[in-house]
Amino acid sequence: MTAPHHGQLPWPRPVRAIVFLIASFPIRLGQFVAVVVLTLVGIATTVVWIGVPILMVITALVRYLGDRERQWIRTMLGAPLPPAVRSPESGGHVRRWRVRLTDPSTWRDLGYLLLAFPLGVLGLVVGLVGIVLVPVGIWVAPGLAWLHGRMAMGLLGPDESRRLAAQAERLQASRARGVDAAENERRRIERDLHDGAQQRLVSLAMNLGMARSKMTSDPAAAGELVADAHADAKTAVTELRDLARGIYPAVLADRGLDAAVSSLAASCPAPVDVDVEPEVVTPRPPSAVETCAYFLVGEALTNVAKHAAATRARVHARREGDTVIVEVTDDGVGGARLRGGSGLSGLADRAAAIEGTVTVHSPSGGPTVIRAVLPCVW
Template identity: 35%
Template sequence: MNIVKRWLTRLPQLRRDSAYLLLYSPLNVLAFCLVVPLLAAGVSTVVIGVGVLLLLVGLLVAGGFAQLARLAAGTVTGTDPLPSSYLRAEPGSGHLRRVLTPLKDPQRWMDLLWVIVSFPVSLLLWVLTVTWLALGLGGVLAPIPEIILELTIPDQAHNVAELLGLEPALLWMIVMYLTVGVIFLGSAPAVLRAMAACQTGLDRLLLTWRAEIGRLETSRAAVQRAEADTRRQLERDIHDGPQQGLVRLGMDLARARRQTANDPHAAAAILEEAMALNQQTLDELRRLSRGIAPPVLVDRGLAAALSEVATRSTVPVTVELSGLPEPTGLPDHVAYAAYFVASEALTNVNKHSGASRAHLTVTVHDARLHLRVEDNGVGGGALSKGHGLAGTAQRLESVGGHLAISSPAGGPTRVEAVIPCAS
């Protein structure tokens, strides 16, 4: 029963994968039949000028089919469509330069390469998909006509079981058919998911080339901004906190040394104050160090670190964790990013929300960590520049994640982060 339940839970994804694989190849065949003749005609006539126009049309047609493939990849995986990024003409360019810009765009030529490379791959996957589904459904349904033939024309019905001398032949045929059907239908979710992943992987490789370069450049800039902001904040915190405490501590110790000979009791009182100030400074340094690398996160993993963050909150926080690997199983950059998102979001809950309760949820599935912090406060939060959440969003961009906030006036507020778990 558990096997059947697991298979039924995978049925929606099986339907998406089947539709994707069955429709993808005809779409790609159409793209191939349109684009390749345009490419061939354009190359052969480029010397007389007409070929440039044909190449331009071919690139635009390939780009249109590529955009459909990006949308389909997002639909089958239940995520956003694959990103696209095309070269645009510079502002003020002439009409002719704007028209010819696609010819200089590397991503347009990658789209053309995708049409050619994806053609045999999608055709092979289409054949395998049809074969797998036909054997699975055929094996389950084949006993019905076999029984009808046996009941209507028993003397003329011949099958493999009779040729092999197996008796009773009808029962053996039903067992054979059902065995084949169960094997192919039972394995269909995993097999079709793998084939769909193969096709979307090829699409991601060829159709997001320029977008990935842009994303990496944006991530690098986000890392630099986040590091600079963190460094400036740490400098301010050290200057305003521990540094001032150490200056006062030095002054107190100097006073105590001067008072030692004349008034030992006053010197002892000053030393008592200095010891208290020293402890305060140590506590301040420990607090600042948590913003760099909290020891509990390094030693015991993300689950323990999030529980500690929730415990420190003055607003009661319920924590729900699901799908997290072993305590230190997540890549370091994923665990750190998730910790800082939760820490910053709960800090905002305590400082600004006016909430009476909050809920922290962390789940890991489909190779992504999903984190959500909700509260019943007054709302009004935003990813404005200069706020803590803006810096958190930059931190997430640097690891390929993204942050979203919903905080209408009057509440509630929901902060959601998605972080890829690939190392």
Template identity: 40%
Template sequence: MSSTPVPLQAAVQRSWEASRFLFTGLLLGLATYVLTFLVVVVLIFAVLVIGLPALPEATKLLRGLAESERRRVAARLGVPYRPARYLPLDTGELSERVRRVLTDPATWRDVLWLPFQAVVGGAAAYLAMVLWPVGLLVDGIALPAAHLLDRRAADEYGTPPPVRRGWVLRWLPVLADLSASWNRSILNPPVPAGLEERIAQLTESRAGAVEAHGAELRRIERDLHDGAQARIVALSLRIGLAKQLLDRDPAAARDRLDEAQDGADAALAELRHVVRGIHPPVLTDRGLAGAVRALAADVAVPVEAGLDGMEDGRRLPAAIEAAAYFVVAEALTNISKHSGATAATVRISRGAGTLRVRIGDDGHGGADERAGSGLVGIRRRVAALDGTTRISSPVGGPTDIEVELPCGS
């Protein structure tokens, strides 16, 4: 905390903030006495079966009290609040809810915390009550005197006065921090190194996957509405008109039927296009190697495809194949439209449980993910499968996209 020109005032302020935490812990400790008794009674009656319906309800009270302590401790220590991941108790049969209570690790941590808070929380608050009168007596006399001597020494020698936090009252914040740390160690399981960063990465990739999924659904809806649906409506109108003309003008009715057949063929083509955007049939029929070769053959830029060992052994999981296919398709589309390249390469290999996809071109480079070039979609699609994407595209070229996907083989 920041220092203040009046040491006694600063020490009292810090000690009062710590004491509020400790005295609140005392009230919480009294509540844990009652709740501990309630839990014991419920468990005894649960053994006799008649108390089983009360067990989930008592557990909810315990969870609410423990969650309030988690928030209080996080605020005291200045750390992020992490709610416990409890098994749900609001759904299922009574036997299933009782099983969740008895097998939930987070609930057992709460049960372990109850007697700890009842004893240690109360003891810390009582110790604070003892320290206050002693601290006000000792620090109330010593701190102002020391402050006066420090000011005189500073004026005489030109040195800044030291920051003094008292001799007795300074231990109240330490006591509050210790109490908070102990409670946190019981209520919150330790997080392995790197796990929080990993959780943040997965949360971000999940959000990206949800957003990409929503965009894909909107694209499919738009393609169906503007393409196949419009053609099917026109087809229905032509068939209806042909039925009206059938008796009085068979030749005109035949013309309308010919137009309807052309419309049906066009609607089928639109539907095939939509289906290819969801899961290309060529991927199912010919596998990833054959599908990539088909993509390379359809691009205006000459593409050299290297598919080391991709046609040997068993097929990759469908989701991995689809992701790799769409990465290559999007990258080759970008090369054709934006790169100005005269040649491109696609390299796909698998090994050590990883599928590696690398696409490069000799174009002018300068690809920017923020410019809507499809690179963001590639990154999100790969991240949704716990893969990694590396993009290098300096101005002047070349551009390289390297993707790694876990394939479990």
């Protein structure tokens, strides 16, 4: 199932809605009893200080149950519920508890847990009746499940101002890393030009100058110098071509992502299956998206060749709504990480600059899955 866009909730199918309503009731009952009973006990015993640790536990429990509810609603109803944006915590237990108490997300979680129980009672009745009465199962149960999902999105979803603030903070951090990466790339290009093509061209000019001076006095030596100059010229052209390919590959500009990824796969020592779905290349996404996807595949396949000890890899690019999703999978030894300063970390920064994300799942022993979600508008 394609993930819905932010703010959209798909209409549940009848069977899934009935299963959700019935299966949710014992969860709602247990959560409601635990939260209410522990809260009342904690408040009643605060005069003898026993209630303070109880209230600290219930605060942590509310946040934990809220996170589990987000996962449950995402799984059963397909609701676009991202992880909660929490206030940063530091210091001792009391200070962290104070932060949690003043965090709006804690109270939104609590409000949801309290409201979900009466709605869960109604949902249980409707779900059981829907098994027997077809009209209730087809129309009423999905509607009630959808209403529950909307309530979850309203209370468990991110506060819009905090979400935008967190997004701005991430963009600012990624922009700073992008500036550093661009400066490092500029220095690399300058170094490659100085140590590579520039030295070749200097050597070429010197050889041609000496060949010119020996043209009449020593034609054989002049011929050798011209041959050396010719070799330096070819080497300089090759180095300049490689340098340009590292900046923006010609095959990507000329033939698109499918051909560019296929050329990367052909140079990988391990067999690579390439599956670029037609919707990704026709029409073509913006160049920034294509470039990010290309270098992600290139870095991932480089890791396959150098570190993974893989026998096979797969590249899959597809379109989901207004996003391009690129996944590179290999059956190697695993252990890949988004470490600071690594090639994958740099690609994550490149993706963040266009509000994309890069994730790496690579347990010890494999397999490794590197996934990029790149938003774009065709």
